[in-house]
Amino acid sequence: xxxxxxxxxxxxxxxxxxxILRCVPISNHLYFYWYRQxxxxxxxxxxxxxxxxxxxxxxIFDDQFSVERPDGSNFTLKIRSTKLEDSxxxxxxxxxxxxxxxxxxxxxxxxxxxx
Amino acid sequence: AQSVTQLGSHVSxxxxxxxxxxxxxxxxxxxxxxxxxxxxxxxxxxxLKYTSAATLVKGINGFEAEFKKSETSFHLTKPSAxxxxxxxxxxxxxxxxxxxxxxxxxxxxxxxxx
Numbered sequence: 001x002x003x004x005x006x007x008x009x010x011x012x013x014x015x016x017x018x019x020i021l022r023c024v025p026i027s028n029h030l031y032f033y034w035y036r037q038x039x040x041x042x043x044x045x046x047x048x049x050x051x052x053x054x055x056x057x058x059x060i061f062d063d064q065f066s067v068e069r070p071d072g073s074n075f076t077l078k079i080r081s082t083k084l085e086d087s088x089x090x091x092x093x094x095x096x097x098x099x100x101x102x103x104x105x106x107x108x109x110x111x112x113x114x115x
Numbered sequence: 116a117q118s119v120t121q122l123g124s125h126v127s128x129x130x131x132x133x134x135x136x137x138x139x140x141x142x143x144x145x146x147x148x149x150x151x152x153x154x155x156x157x158x159x160x161x162x163l164k165y166t167s168a169a170t171l172v173k174g175i176n177g178f179e180a181e182f183k184k185s186e187t188s189f190h191l192t193k194p195s196a197x198x199x200x201x202x203x204x205x206x207x208x209x210x211x212x213x214x215x216x217x218x219x220x221x222x223x224x225x226x227x228x229x
Contacts, residue, residue, distance in 0.1 A: 106159040108158040
C-alpha cells in the first residue's frame with residue numbers, strides 16, 4: 001500500500017540554524033500539507049500546497065517557514081532560523097483531491113529538537 | 116471557525132469493556148469529521164471518516180462513530196476493548212472544500228486495564 005514517507009525521523013539542531021524537513025507524498029496525490037505537534041499538545045495545521053503554490057497557511061507559518069516541491073516527488077518544509085519553540089513533531093500529509101472524501105494520508109513524522 | 120472538543124484527555128477502560136471517546140464539533144457548514152489514532156512513536160492513522168453519507172460510520176479495528184447533528188457530536192465507540200487499542204485518539208473536522216485543512220482536537224489517551 002502506498003504511504004507518505006518523511007526524512008529524517010529525528011533532527012537535532014541548534015537555535016538559529018536552518019533545517020529542511022523532507023517528505024515524499026503518495027505519487028498520484030495533488031494536495032500536500034504540513035502539520036506540527038508540540039509535545040503534549042494537539043496537531044496544528046501549518047500550510048497546504050497545490051499546483052506549486054501555497055493554498056492556505058496558518059498564523060504559525062510566518063516568514064521563517066517556506067515550502068517547496070523541488071521535483072516531482074519531494075515536498076519540503078524549511079525553517080530558516082530555528083527557535084526553541086519550533087521543537088515539535090512535524091507531519092507531512094497528502095491527499096488525492098479528486099473525490100469528495102478528501103482523505104489526508106499522514107507520514108510518520110519528523111521529530112525536530114532545537115537546542 | 117471550525118473546532119472540535121474532546122472530553123477527557125485520558126480515558127481508562129478494562130479489557131473487554133466498551134470504549135467511548137467523546138467528541139463535539141463546531142462548524143458553520145456541514146462538516147467532514149474524522150477520527151485518527153496515533154500509536155506511540157508513530158504517525159497518524161485514519162480510523163474512520165464521516166462525509167455526509169450514512170450517519171453511523173464503521174472504521175478499522177472494530178471502531179465506529181455516529182454523527183449526531185442535533186447534538187453536534189461524533190463519539191467514537193468500540194464494543195470490546197483490546198490491549199492493542201491503547202493509543203492517542205484525535206477527533207478532527209474539515210470543511211468540504213477540496214484541499215481544506217484538518218482541525219484536530221487535543222486528543223484522548225486511551226488506557227486499557229488488564
